[in-house]
Amino acid sequence: MSIKLTLGADIGGTNTRIGVVSPDGEVICTETFSTSAYSEAELYADVMAQAAEAAMLQAAEMLGDAEIEWAGLGIGAPNGNFHSGAIEEPPNLNFKGITPLVALMEARLDLPRIALTNDANAAALGEHIYGAAQNFSDFIMITLGTGLGSGIFVNNQLVYGSNGFAGELGHMTVVPNGRYCGFNRRGSLENYCSATGIRRTFFEMLAQHGGTSALDHKTIAEITAKDIADAAIAGDAISVATMDFTGRMLGEALASIALVTSPAAFFLFGGPVQAGDILLEPTRLAFEQHLIPTYKGTIQIVESALPPGEAALLGAAALLG
Amino acid sequence: MSIKLTLGADIGGTNTRIGVVSPDGEVICTETFSTSAYSEAELYADVMAQAAEAAMLQAAEMLGDAEIEWAGLGIGAPNGNFHSGAIEEPPNLNFKGITPLVALMEARLDLPRIALTNDANAAALGEHIYGAAQNFSDFIMITLGTGLGSGIFVNNQLVYGSNGFAGELGHMTVVPNGRYCGFNRRGSLENYCSATGIRRTFFEMLAQHGGTSALDHKTIAEITAKDIADAAIAGDAISVATMDFTGRMLGEALASIALVTSPAAFFLFGGPVQAGDILLEPTRLAFEQHLIPTYKGTIQIVESALPPGEAALLGAAALLG
Numbered sequence: 001m002s003i004k005l006t007l008g009a010d011i012g013g014t015n016t017r018i019g020v021v022s023p024d025g026e027v028i029c030t031e032t033f034s035t036s037a038y039s040e041a042e043l044y045a046d047v048m049a050q051a052a053e054a055a056m057l058q059a060a061e062m063l064g065d066a067e068i069e070w071a072g073l074g075i076g077a078p079n080g081n082f083h084s085g086a087i088e089e090p091p092n093l094n095f096k097g098i099t100p101l102v103a104l105m106e107a108r109l110d111l112p113r114i115a116l117t118n119d120a121n122a123a124a125l126g127e128h129i130y131g132a133a134q135n136f137s138d139f140i141m142i143t144l145g146t147g148l149g150s151g152i153f154v155n156n157q158l159v160y161g162s163n164g165f166a167g168e169l170g171h172m173t174v175v176p177n178g179r180y181c182g183f184n185r186r187g188s189l190e191n192y193c194s195a196t197g198i199r200r201t202f203f204e205m206l207a208q209h210g211g212t213s214a215l216d217h218k219t220i221a222e223i224t225a226k227d228i229a230d231a232a233i234a235g236d237a238i239s240v241a242t243m244d245f246t247g248r249m250l251g252e253a254l255a256s257i258a259l260v261t262s263p264a265a266f267f268l269f270g271g272p273v274q275a276g277d278i279l280l281e282p283t284r285l286a287f288e289q290h291l292i293p294t295y296k297g298t299i300q301i302v303e304s305a306l307p308p309g310e311a312a313l314l315g316a317a318a319l320l321g
Numbered sequence: 322m323s324i325k326l327t328l329g330a331d332i333g334g335t336n337t338r339i340g341v342v343s344p345d346g347e348v349i350c351t352e353t354f355s356t357s358a359y360s361e362a363e364l365y366a367d368v369m370a371q372a373a374e375a376a377m378l379q380a381a382e383m384l385g386d387a388e389i390e391w392a393g394l395g396i397g398a399p400n401g402n403f404h405s406g407a408i409e410e411p412p413n414l415n416f417k418g419i420t421p422l423v424a425l426m427e428a429r430l431d432l433p434r435i436a437l438t439n440d441a442n443a444a445a446l447g448e449h450i451y452g453a454a455q456n457f458s459d460f461i462m463i464t465l466g467t468g469l470g471s472g473i474f475v476n477n478q479l480v481y482g483s484n485g486f487a488g489e490l491g492h493m494t495v496v497p498n499g500r501y502c503g504f505n506r507r508g509s510l511e512n513y514c515s516a517t518g519i520r521r522t523f524f525e526m527l528a529q530h531g532g533t534s535a536l537d538h539k540t541i542a543e544i545t546a547k548d549i550a551d552a553a554i555a556g557d558a559i560s561v562a563t564m565d566f567t568g569r570m571l572g573e574a575l576a577s578i579a580l581v582t583s584p585a586a587f588f589l590f591g592g593p594v595q596a597g598d599i600l601l602e603p604t605r606l607a608f609e610q611h612l613i614p615t616y617k618g619t620i621q622i623v624e625s626a627l628p629p630g631e632a633a634l635l636g637a638a639a640l641l642g
Binding site: 079088089137138152154155157159160161162163164165166167168169171172173174175176183185252255256257259260261262263264290292293294295298299 | 400409410458459473475476478480481482483484485486487488489490492493494495496497504506573576577578580581582583584585611613614615616619620
């Protein structure tokens with residue numbers, strides 16, 4: 001009996017997690033090591049190769065007599081470029097400039113295929129192969145975290161675009177001369193619709209509405225998007241207004257984005273999405289309100305079906321799927 | 322000797338033009354008939370079939386002894402849906418509801434293939450097969466006219482999306498609570514960047530700056546986007562401000578749109594584009610200014626190379642290319 005297994009690696013700013021994924025999307029075993037401890041790419045690649053070998057060994061032990069066929073290693077990384085196989089100018093990693101990670105790993109591991117993409121594209125692939133988007137040929141995955149990332153499927157293919165970085169929806173301008181972003185830009189989507197955006201909106205609501213909120217006892221530094229979501233669910237007016245504003249901004253933006261590739265659905269993933277209806281109801285309402293007539297009622301907004309803890313790893317493995 | 326010819330039909334609100342296109346994109350002969358005179362789709366299809374037969378006969382006569390192989394008929398129509406082969410709820414045609422034009426023509430003409438798409442998609446196909454986009458696998462065609470239309474190529478394929486109507490970029494919101502559009506929507510791109518948008522901006526500039534303009538002697542009804550472009554080129558301050566504002570709005574919008582599919586180029590087509598640098602310089606400037614760092618300097622904004630009078634017809638024929 002032979003079984004085909006895939007390695008997936010999820011590179012985060014703090015830690016890297018590498019794991020073995022079964023054909024039906026089960027994470028069999030994982031290894032975790034520090035990302036931030038290494039600023040030297042060669043050294044980091046050495047450690048990743050060791051972790052990969054360890055994970056493969058562990059999987060082989062767990063599966064006993066089964067003959068394993070290794071499909072390869074898929075890597076999801078911030079600013080990962082599928083075309084070049086490199087991590088390019090990542091703002092939140094210690095590797096500066098361009099790190100040709102696929103080439104570095106090919107020199108260290110004997111696997112049929114090693115590929116890399118950015119984390120949001122990986123999430124879209126994961127949703128397509130293991131999650132709720134399995135029957136969708138045209139959809140858009142939106143990942144809400146510190147920023148807003150996206151992966152776009154058109155004609156059953158992930159869109160990389162001419163520069164390998166298609167789907168940077170978080171940087172689209174939604175409010176001309178709006179909130180200050182990095183890059184000397186203003187008013188981009190992720191400064192409204194993300195964990196960071198939720199915090200900024202909370203402060204705006206404190207300014208707009210005045211009065212008190214359930215989070216008055218917390219320091220500014222302590223307050224998280226999750227605190228605000230929880231307070232909103234518990235009925236705190238400022239927090240409800242915050243989640244409502246966030247949802248409406250997201251819904252209106254998705255109604256514009258839908259006009260580009262006409263997806264059958266948007267899949268939403270990430271911490272803020274776990275707030276549920278308090279975010280998704282205003283999102284869906286504003287979305288339908290702002291769609292043009294020919295589009296109304298035809299596009300779903302759906303929560304991701306990927307297990308939150310494993311999504312990035314599954315997505316990375318899905319690169320080889 | 323055998324030559325492969327294609328029929329292209331360009332359905333406008335007033336007239337329909339049907340013509341024969343050679344493999345290298347030359348329009349060999351055309352027939353024109355009224356669109357607006359027919360509100361009955363069956364009758365309109367009868368007339369179109371007659372015009373097609375007449376054009377084919379004329380081409381055969383012109384080519385003398387050459388053996389002609391007919392590839393088929395490509396149709397470009399407002400609100401044309403490639404998937405269904407129907408014109409669906411066109412706001413500016415007399416055919417209301419859904420007109421299954423491909424089926425109607427198949428019943429009348431013996432051709433190997435009949436296909437239909439909307440006019441902006443046709444323009445993108447035309448640019449790809451006969452124009453300046455021949456070596457581009459990822460690009461976006463923008464057509465500026467009464468509205469703003471678009472056709473999007475990803476991975477060397479035209480994007481139709483799940484509903485067949487992808488690329489409705491003119492309806493994207495660029496100014497929240499901005500100018501009133503149809504559909505109870507506000508602030509959409511085509512109300513700023515189109516011939517109509519240029520007129521509206523001209524009135525806004527009259528309001529903002531006051532004073533006189535070179536077009537003071539014209540009635541409101543008379544003033545066209547071309548008048549404003551011409552006056553701008555001649556140095557009229559209000560008109561210069563109008564074209565500058567239009568270009569900056571377009572450039573900023575394209576910088577957001579680029580983030581979705583990461584095209585290698587935007588191709589601009591239509592009346593307002595013929596104004597040249599007075600529109601395109603501020604467009605390119607604002608575009609570069611608003612791009613994120615990884616995108617800067619990598620995407621061209623190019624004028625269409627299609628002959629203005631034949632673009633729609635060539636595009637329609639390109640549907641079969």
